[in-house]
Amino acid sequence: MSDDLPHYHGHRDRLRARFMEVGGDAVPDYELLELVLFRSIPRRDVKPIAKELLKRFGSFAEVLAAAPARLMGSSNREPFCK
Numbered sequence: 528m529s530d531d532l533p534h535y536h537g538h539r540d541r542l543r544a545r546f547m548e549v550g551g552d553a554v555p556d557y558e559l560l561e562l563v564l565f566r567s568i569p570r571r572d573v574k575p576i577a578k579e580l581l582k583r584f585g586s587f588a589e590v591l592a593a594a595p596a597r598l599m600g601s602s603n604r605e606p607f608c609k
């Protein structure tokens with residue numbers, strides 16, 4: 528990778544490739560959530576969102592099972608997805 532490019536350049540492609548190579552069991556939950564969020568939130572860093580969702584819900588499975596209203600945040604927070 529060129530020194531001129533930011534560290535995050537190509538992150539999504541690298542993460543997809545690693546997931547395809549090693550499978551979901553070898554990828555941390557926050558990265559699995561990143562893979563899901565990539566599809567709905569283009570051109571934005573989704574790692575902080577993934578980590579906050581895990582903090583709020585406790586696990587990858589609980590995030591996926593959460594009702595949409597719960598994913599939208601509480602009254603004192605911005606929605607995760609707009």
